[in-house]
Amino acid sequence: MKIYRLHKKQNLPISKSQAWEFLSSPKNLKTITPDYMGFNILSGGDKPMFAGQIIQYIVTPVLGIKTKWVTEIAHVVDGEYFVDEQRFGPYALWHHKHFIKEIDGGVEMEDIIDYKLPMGFLGQLVHPILVKPKLEEIFNYRTNKLEELFGKY
Template sequence: MKIYNLHSIQKLPISLDEAWDFLTNPRNLEMLTPSDMNFKVFAGADRPMYAGQLLQYTVTPLPGFNTKWVSEITALKEKEYFIDEQRFGPYAFWHHKHFIKEIPGGVSMEDSVDYKLPLGILGRVAHPILVKSKLDSIFEYRQEQLLKMFGPYVAPKKEDKSISKHDILN
């Protein structure tokens, strides 16, 4: 059994509250997913995110292949992390951890997805050709969209506390 991992980190120049409110709103997934994937949430997004929540969507991961996907929010710690797991959909296993933490000048968003493909050896053969490249492009798209929405993160400059010759002489 081969389990794959996708990992990404992105820094955003927004407050922890703003990041949490945006990222835990399932409706925002639509704008963070490439339009050719026809991603639509059709059930479960009518309340703020909570552990046990089921979200249902349709998606076209590959041209001509439409599928329904059901995810459950299995864990959530306000303004720190949430985890979604596929209950029904295209993967044999999908476990997606979202971590959010405050950093100087904004927030750091970290995603870690562990997933397994169906179809045994066929899934393993398809992984580098179709699946990994598609997932990488989806996460790149998401990062681009967040950059457009919130702007680039710029780390605050540290104060220079060094002592100059002038300070010593005076």
């Protein structure tokens, strides 16, 4: 069983409260997700984030195949971090930690995603040619979009 990790950090010239307000609102996920992914919240994104919150999405990650994705906000420490975990969707495991830390002149945002692909050995074969590059592309888009919205650090 191979578990992969994607680790990203980004600094933004905004306050911790601004960062938390934006990042902890499920409706803002659409803003920082590439348009081609067809990201759409079906339910659960209409309330402020809380532990136990279930959010259902439709995404089109590859080859135009629409996929339902259900996540649960497993942990929240207001203003500091939250964790979302996939309950149903394209991964065998998806555990995404979001941290926000105050730094001089802004905030450091850190994402740590631990994930496992379905289909055993076949999943491991497609990881370096399809999954890893796609995740890198999505998070690079996110980085650029956040800089566009809030400025460069």
